[in-house]
Amino acid sequence: GNSVTQMEGPVTLSEEAFLTINCTYTATGYPSLFWYVQYPGEGLQLLLKATKADDKGSNKGFEATYRKETTSFHLEKGSVQVSDSAVYFCALSDGGAGGTSYGKLTFGQGTILTVHP
Amino acid sequence: DAMVIQNPRYQVTQFGKPVTLSCSQTLNHNVMYWYQQKSSQAPKLLFHYYDKDFNNEADTPDNFQSRRPNTSFCFLDIRSPGLGDAAMYLCATSRTGATNEKLFFGSGTQLSVL
Numbered sequence: 552g553n554s555v556t557q558m559e560g561p562v563t564l565s566e567e568a569f570l571t572i573n574c575t576y577t578a579t580g581y582p583s584l585f586w587y588v589q590y591p592g593e594g595l596q597l598l599l600k601a602t603k604a605d606d607k608g609s610n611k612g613f614e615a616t617y618r619k620e621t622t623s624f625h626l627e628k629g630s631v632q633v634s635d636s637a638v639y640f641c642a643l644s645d646g647g648a649g650g651t652s653y654g655k656l657t658f659g660q661g662t663i664l665t666v667h668p
Numbered sequence: 669d670a671m672v673i674q675n676p677r678y679q680v681t682q683f684g685k686p687v688t689l690s691c692s693q694t695l696n697h698n699v700m701y702w703y704q705q706k707s708s709q710a711p712k713l714l715f716h717y718y719d720k721d722f723n724n725e726a727d728t729p730d731n732f733q734s735r736r737p738n739t740s741f742c743f744l745d746i747r748s749p750g751l752g753d754a755a756m757y758l759c760a761t762s763r764t765g766a767t768n769e770k771l772f773f774g775s776g777t778q779l780s781v782l
Contacts, residue, residue, distance in 0.1 A: 555710070583768040594672070594758065594773035595711075602768040640710070644767045653718055653765035654699055658710040 553578045557641050557659035564631055564666050572626040572662045574615075574641035582645040584608075584617050584624040585656070589638040598626075598639070631666045638663050671695050674759050674774035681749050682782050689744040689777045691759030697772070699765040700742040702734060703758040705776070711758055717742060718765055746779075754781045 558573040576582065586598040586608070599608030604619035613628045624641060641659040673692045681687040691700065699718050703711040715724045717736045731753070733745040746753055756778050760771040 585770070587773075592775070594674075594775040595760075595771075596773065597770040600768070600770065644769075653716060653723065654762035654767065654769050654771060655701070655713055655716060656711075656771060658712075660708065660710045 553645050553657045555641050555643055555657055555659035557662050561663035566633055566666055566668050567630045570628040570631045572639055574624045576622050576643050578643055578645045580645045582643040585642045586615055586626050587640045633666045633668055636664055636666045672761055672772050672774040674777050678778050680780045684748045687746050687749055689757050691742045691774055692740050693761045695761055697761035697763045699762040701760040702744050705756040705758055749781045751781050754779055
């Protein structure tokens with residue numbers, strides 16, 4: 552079956568530090584990959600996505616590249632801000648061998664990021 | 669403006685007392701999902717509706733049911749809540765359910781079982 556593994560958290564950084572959150576996956580087909588973010592008291596919202604190998608998703612200074620050879624989708628940001636403090640979820644949607652997933656997401660367990668001034 | 673709205677934000681129920689959680693959407697999306705998220709764990713899909721078609725995940729307990737009376741509303745019914753059902757319940761929508769589409773999430777309902 553499908554699965555997503557994220558690096559263990561929580562992660563605590565100082566403002567302007569470099570961020571990497573590792574994410575690896577297993578899937579039966581050709582998945583689309585996502586990073587969702589959950590700010591305190593809010594629902595999950597899409598941060599970025601990539602739908603095929605070697606695609607790079609980017610948004611708000613965050614980037615992630617779909618690496619099929621290493622089955623990874625690591626999230627990076629060159630300079631974090633206090634406002635980036637949130638929980639980050641890596642996820643995949645996999646249609647399987649010619650099928651459809653109806654958009655069902657398989658999530659990683661989430662990584663709590665805290666950024667201090 | 670909120671596009672996926674979940675009520676209530678916090679729900680407290682008693683062990684064994686049926687409870688219903690609500691979700692509404694203003695997006696006119698075809699697909700609606702219910703996820704269960706326990707503390708420090710990944711959200712877990714319980715079931716989804718593609719239009720009126722109900723799709724249960726294989727490992728979703730029979731204690732959990734759902735209704736979708738129209739496009740805009742979807743309900744999660746827990747017939748006899750146990751202590752292990754205390755969790756955050758997330759409702760989400762997708763326009764067509766295509767693999768590469770993003771999901772829109774509500775803010776969730778935090779369920780406590782006493």
